[in-house]
Amino acid sequence: MSLDGKVAIxxxxxxxxxxxIARRYARDGARVVMTDLQAERGEQEALAIRTAGGWARFMACDTADEATVETLVETVETEVGPIDLAVCSAGISKGGQPFYDTTLEDFTKVLSVNLVGPFIVGKAVARRMIASGVKGAIIHISSVGAVLGVETSPAYCTSKGGLSMLTKVMALAMARHGVRVNAIGPGPTWSPMTEAALDQPAIDMMLSRTPLGRFAEADEVAGVAAFLASEDSSYITGQTLYADGGRLALNYVVSKPA
Ligand SMILES: NC(=O)c1ccc[n+]([C@@H]2O[C@H](COP(=O)([O-])OP(=O)(O)OC[C@H]3O[C@@H](n4cnc5c(N)ncnc54)[C@H](O)[C@@H]3O)[C@@H](O)[C@H]2O)c1
Structure with a gap:
């Protein structure tokens, strides 16, 4: 899918x-501005994309901080060009306890990154898309946790449920401006987050309830992000598209046929 000439954050x-997603967009021809809290790692990854022949630049940013995001978006517009695509993948997971043992600080922290962050980024990008007349796309990374509750991840699941609704209300407001807003709901996907959080029993439990019988590779989620950024998805907006290996299709309390 060609993203030639597009500017993406x-x-x-x-x-x-x-x-x-940054690698995939760069491979598809976009100029990609990568942002993250991890500056050293981000700079290295942007360099790797440039070395492979793509266009990438890293700018550090805390996406939960409105002033910093405003500066980032302003800089991108001035130095790179009008933004066509914004993908909000920054996220954290701070679980382990039921809601009644979760501190307000932890609950609020997760919401500030996973839900308020996409609101801040979406707002900053959307206002500029409207001003410049760009018919772009905004993509959130939600989760199967938006619709499947996990007792010990109250903040994470709440943030992703909220993110899928934020996707809908943003899509409604941006439709008249020709900007599509969608989310991807990954199931279990190999990443630094899952590698740090999951032990073998947890992996086995997740696989027993994942019809495709494996975790996704991050590239498979990036493929969906490329589709949602491209004209091939031109009539899709307000959706959360679940790349979940079949997890949401499975009623796991009913036994498999022998
Ligand atoms: N990996 C999975 O199984 C899975 C499943 C469903 C949804 N997701 C979602 O996908 C997204 C990416 O997750 P991942 O698995 O790649 O995790 P990851 O931890 O590998 O990547 C998340 C990145 O976000 C950055 N980040 C965190 N807080 C930030 C902030 N305030 N500002 C800027 N950057 C910040 C981190 O530094 C990190 O590089 C998350 O939103 C996550 O909830 C992941």
Missing amino acids: VTGAAGGIGLA
């Missing part, structure tokens, strides 16, 4: 799914 682009 990808948040959370120093690793995992965000990095895979």
Whole structure:
């Protein structure tokens, strides 16, 4: 899918799914501005994309901080050009306890990165898309956690449920401006986040409930992000597209046929 000449911002682009999307967009011809808290890693990954022949630049940013995001978006518009594509992949997962043992600080922190961050980025980008008349696309990285509750991830699941609704209300507001807003809901995907958080019993449990019988590679989520950025998805807006290996299709309390 060609993204020739498009200017893209990808948040959370120093690793995992965000990095895979940045690489894919650069390979498809976009000029990609990668942003993340991890500056050293982000700079290295942007350099690797340039070395491979793509266009990439890294700018550090805390996407939960409105002033910093405004500066980032302003700089991109001035130094790179009007923004066509924005992907919000920055996310954190701070689980482990049921909601009644979760501190307000932890709950609020997860919401500030996973939900308020995409609101801040979306707002800054959308206002400029409207002003410049760009018919672009905004893509959020949600999760199967938007619709499947996990008792010990109250903040994460709430943030992703909210993100899928934010996707809808943004899509409604941007439709008249020709900008599409969608989300991707990955199932289990190999990334630094999953590698750090999951032990073998947790992996086995997830695989037992994943019909395709494996985790996704981040590149497979990037393929969906390329589709949602391209004209091939020109009539899709307000959706969360689940790249989940069949997890949401499975009623796992019913036994498999012998
Ligand atoms: N990996 C999975 O199985 C999976 C499944 C469903 C959804 N997701 C979602 O996909 C997205 C990417 O996850 P991942 O698995 O690649 O995780 P990851 O931890 O590998 O990548 C997330 C990146 O976001 C960055 N980040 C965190 N807070 C930030 C902030 N305030 N500002 C800027 N950058 C920040 C991190 O530094 C990191 O590089 C997340 O939103 C996550 O919730 C992942």
